[in-house]
Amino acid sequence: MLATLLGLLARGDTVVTRGGLYNPELNVWIADGFAEMAAQSSPATHQVLDALAALALAAGKLHRQQLNDANSGKIWPSAWLNAEESEEVLRFCRAHPEAASPYACIDQAHASVIPYTHAYQAELWLVSEALGNILTLDGDDVQPLLPYLQALRQAFAYEPGRRSDIEAMGQADVAWLEIAGDARWLLISEFTETYADPLKHHIGHLPAVNAWAKEVSERNGMGPWKSFFEFRLLELLDSVVTTAEIESIRKTIRELYAAASDSQPSANARTKFRRALINAGHGAFPPKSAKNYPNQAWIRRDYGYRNVIFANQVDEKVRWEMTPALQAAFDTEWSRHPNLADQLLRSNALFIVAHEETHPWVVFNELTWLEELKCNVLGMFALLHSPAIEDEFANIVLSVVAGALQLHRQQQVLVARGEMQLQDYTIGDTLLMTHLADGGYFVFDGEGMAVDVRGELAAPLLENFVQRILAMKRGEESASSLLADLHRDGEVFMRFRG
Numbered sequence: 001m002l003a004t005l006l007g008l009l010a011r012g013d014t015v016v017t018r019g020g021l022y023n024p025e026l027n028v029w030i031a032d033g034f035a036e037m038a039a040q041s042s043p044a045t046h047q048v049l050d051a052l053a054a055l056a057l058a059a060g061k062l063h064r065q066q067l068n069d070a071n072s073g074k075i076w077p078s079a080w081l082n083a084e085e086s087e088e089v090l091r092f093c094r095a096h097p098e099a100a101s102p103y104a105c106i107d108q109a110h111a112s113v114i115p116y117t118h119a120y121q122a123e124l125w126l127v128s129e130a131l132g133n134i135l136t137l138d139g140d141d142v143q144p145l146l147p148y149l150q151a152l153r154q155a156f157a158y159e160p161g162r163r164s165d166i167e168a169m170g171q172a173d174v175a176w177l178e179i180a181g182d183a184r185w186l187l188i189s190e191f192t193e194t195y196a197d198p199l200k201h202h203i204g205h206l207p208a209v210n211a212w213a214k215e216v217s218e219r220n221g222m223g224p225w226k227s228f229f230e231f232r233l234l235e236l237l238d239s240v241v242t243t244a245e246i247e248s249i250r251k252t253i254r255e256l257y258a259a260a261s262d263s264q265p266s267a268n269a270r271t272k273f274r275r276a277l278i279n280a281g282h283g284a285f286p287p288k289s290a291k292n293y294p295n296q297a298w299i300r301r302d303y304g305y306r307n308v309i310f311a312n313q314v315d316e317k318v319r320w321e322m323t324p325a326l327q328a329a330f331d332t333e334w335s336r337h338p339n340l341a342d343q344l345l346r347s348n349a350l351f352i353v354a355h356e357e358t359h360p361w362v363v364f365n366e367l368t369w370l371e372e373l374k375c376n377v378l379g380m381f382a383l384l385h386s387p388a389i390e391d392e393f394a395n396i397v398l399s400v401v402a403g404a405l406q407l408h409r410q411q412q413v414l415v416a417r418g419e420m421q422l423q424d425y426t427i428g429d430t431l432l433m434t435h436l437a438d439g440g441y442f443v444f445d446g447e448g449m450a451v452d453v454r455g456e457l458a459a460p461l462l463e464n465f466v467q468r469i470l471a472m473k474r475g476e477e478s479a480s481s482l483l484a485d486l487h488r489d490g491e492v493f494m495r496f497r498g
Contacts, residue, residue: 001050001051001053001054001057002038002046002049002050002053004026004053004057005026005028005030005053005056005057005278006030006034006035006038008021008023008026008028008030009021009035011023011025013025015285017029017285017286017287018287018313018316018317018320018321019031019032019276019287019312019313019315019316020032020034020276020313022284022285022287024285026057026060026280027060027061027063027064027280027281027284027285028056028057028060028278028279028280028284029276029278029279029280029284029285029287030277030278031275031276031277031278031312032312034277034278037277044137044139044141045139045141047137048134048137048139048141048142051130051133051134051137052134052187052233052278053278054130054133055127055130055131055134055189055231056231056233056278056279056280057280058123058126058127058129058130059127059189059229059230059231059280059281060231060280060281060284061123061126062120062123062124062126062127062229062281063228063229063230063280063281063282064281065120065123066120066196066228066229067196067228069105069119070196070197070198070226070228071198074105074119075105075106075197075198075226076089076106076197076198076199076226077106077107077108077109079108080106080108080199080202080203081198081199081202086203086206086208086209089199089203089209090208090209090212092106092108092111093212093224094212096111096112096113097219098113098163098164099113099224100216100219100220100223100224101113101115101164101165101166101220101224102166102191102194102220102222102223102224102225102226102227103115103116103117103164103165103166103169103191103226103227104116104119104164104165104226105119105226113163115162115163115164115165116165116191117155117156117157117158117159117162117165117168118158118162121158124156124158125158127152127156127189128152128153128156128157131149131152131153131156131189132153134149135149135150135153140184141184141185144179144180144183144184144185145179145183145185145187147175147178147179148172148175148176148178148179148187149187150175151171151172151174151175151176152172152175152189152190154168154171154172155168155169155171155172155190166220169190169191170294170296170298170299172190173190173293173294173296173299174294174299174303176188176190176293176294176306177268177294177299177303177304177305177306181270181272181306182236183236184235184236185233185234185235185236185277186232186233186234186236186272186274186308187232187233187234188230188231188232188234188291188293189230189231189232190229190230191227191228191229191230192227192228192229192230192282192293192295193227193228193230193282193283193295194223194225194226194227194228194368195228195282195368195420195421195422195423195424196228196282196420196421197225197226197228198420199225199226200225200368201420201423204225204366204367204368205367205479205480205483207478207480210366210367210479210480211366212224213225213365213366213367214365214366216366217297217363217365217366220296221295221296221297221298221299221365222295222296222297222365223365223366225368228281228282229281229282230279230280230281230282230283231278231279231280231281231284232276232278232279232280232283232291233276233277233278233279234274234275234276234277234308234310235274235275235277236272236274236275237273237274237275237311238273239272239273240273240311240345240346240349241271241273241349241350241353242388244388245350245353245386245388245389246271246353246357247388248386248387248388248389249350249353249354249357249382249383249386249388249389250269250271250357251386252382252385252386252387253354253357253358253361253378253379253382254361256378256381256382256385257358257361257362257378258361260362260470260473260474261361261362261363261473262362262363262473263297263300263301263360263361263363264301265300265301265304265305265360265361266300266301266302266303266304266305267304268303268304268305269304269305269306269307269357270304270306270307271306271307271308271309271353271356271357272306272307272308272309273308273309273311273349274308274309274310274311275310275311275312276310276312276313282421286410286414286419286421286422287310287313287317288310288313289309289310289313289314289317289352290307290308290309290310290314290352290355290356291307291308291310291356292305292306292307292356292357292359292360293305293306293308295365297363297365300360305359305360307353307356307357309349309352309353309356314345314348314349314352315345317348317406318341318344318345318348318399318402319341319345321406321409321410322344322348322399322402322403322405322406323340323341323344323402325402325405325406325409325498326340326344326398326401326402326405327340327498328405328497328498329405329450329496329497329498330450330451330452330453331451332451332452343395343399344395344398344399344402346391347391347395347396347398347399348399348402348403350383350389350391350396351379351380351383351396351399351400351403354379354380354382354383355375355376355379356375356379357379357382358374358375358378358379358382359371359375361378362374362378362469362470362473364472364473367479368424369423369424369425369427369428370428370472370479370482371424372424372425372428373427373428373431373432373469374469376400376428376429376432377432377462377465377466377469378466378469380396380397380400380462381462381463381466383396384459384462392455393458393459394453394455394456394458397436397441397455397458397462398453398455400432401433401436401453403429404429404430404432404433405493405496405498407422407425407426407429408426408429408490408493410422411423411426426490427483427487430486430487430488430490430492430493431482431483431486431487432465433492433493434486434487434488434492435461435464435465435486436458436461437450437492437495438486439457439460439461439464440454440457441453441454441457441458441461442454442495444495448495449495449496449497450495450496450497468482
């Protein structure tokens with residue numbers, strides 16, 4: 001199977017993307033230099049990579065089937081995806097609470113809920129077969145992964161009487177946390193994120209749905225939106241953010257937000273920079289930069305969580321996407337500085353760490369866009385107050401502006417293809433950029449186009465936004481009012497050149 005994976009190098013439909021190559025038919029991405037690494041590996045390591053390649057290919061196939069099912073009404077009913085109102089969704093899901101599982105398909109015609117292990121029995125059989133082949137191997141590369149692989153096989157097993165997959169999937173995520181932090185390879189191969197859920201994008205903003213989703217989140221620790229399959233093989237790297245800096249950020253976040261948070265995560269947390277080697281399914285294309293996992297509130301509380309930053313993809317994104325986007329928007333002395341990319345890389349690395357570390361605090365599982373916006377805003381504020389972070393705060397905010405401009409460019413291409421995986425991030429970026437514009441952070445010329453920034457306004461404007469986010473957690477402001485105030489159909493991005 002490794003030969004099949006490496007064969008995408010020669011396929012005409014393979015796409016060059018951030019730090020590697022992606023094949024849309026296989027739904028798999030491999031890193032630049034992966035082929036050379038595999039060729040130079042020992043026979044034992046080569047055997048492990050071959051087995052992992054089979055797992056990646058099975059994961060890519062399963063995820064593609066999920067996307068097809070989501071768009072054809074086989075995960076949520078088509079009638080719900082096309083309806084203007086949410087009453088039938090709420091009525092059915094309240095009558096059948098298991099319908100709110102992130103791991104279930106809804107059969108409205110037969111008034112039944114189908115666990116993923118039943119709906120995707122054939123696809124998960126291929127995944128489980130690949131897992132079984134890896135479990136037959138031995139050696140230092142695979143040994144740290146074995147408990148997680150075994151838990152995945154149990155979670156994916158077809159059991160005729162099983163009505164919900166939540167407990168089994170949760171146990172697999174507990175096993176994932178047990179993978180040693182210094183293991184050469186970290187593996188993810190499961191249903192993880194909800195960004196592609198079409199019903200969430202269709203009705204998730206409605207107040208009644210928002211309230212119901214919050215109820216579900218309080219009950220199951222995740223919310224009702226459907227998760228999609230993800231595979232990642234990640235190799236350990238040296239960190240560009242020091243351990244002392246990470247610990248300071250984590251401590252500051254706890255001090256700032258513990259009182260406002262209805263969740264109290266375990267102190268057992270790890271943040272590592274790793275090189276992405278193989279990605280399949282969710283997050284393979286368009287590529288992602290980092291991951292905070294697991295998502296279940298009870299696991300974060302009782303067992304902790306892990307943050308992983310995909311260092312090679314972050315480096316490519318900053319140098320070849322964010323820096324050009326910022327320079328296209330601004331023609332200033334600072335935007336022409338030869339060290340701009342290096343400055344953005346450092347600032348972006350700090351921001352990603354803070355964003356991911358903020359996920360377990362002041363959680364908004366009911367609205368993914370609000371959860372991502374919260375991590376941006378509260379994470380940056382923690383950097384401002386972390387004693388170990390001596391970087392210029394204005395540079396950190398500028399890196400976030402660069403990321404928003406880059407994502408806006410990318411989102412236009414994705415929407416044209418009918419893809420919504422980054423929609424939640426785009427909404428959050430739009431609100432933050434509008435808030436900064438309204439507060440005078442951007443300098444506009446006579447034509448109303450941005451030409452510079454006022455770095456001295458970054459901190460006070462951010463503090464103001466932090467207070468709005470915390471007020472929403474207290475129920476003093478609604479998500480719909482924030483959208484109505486700041487979204488404005490994304491018009492803020494029309495005020496930037498490039």
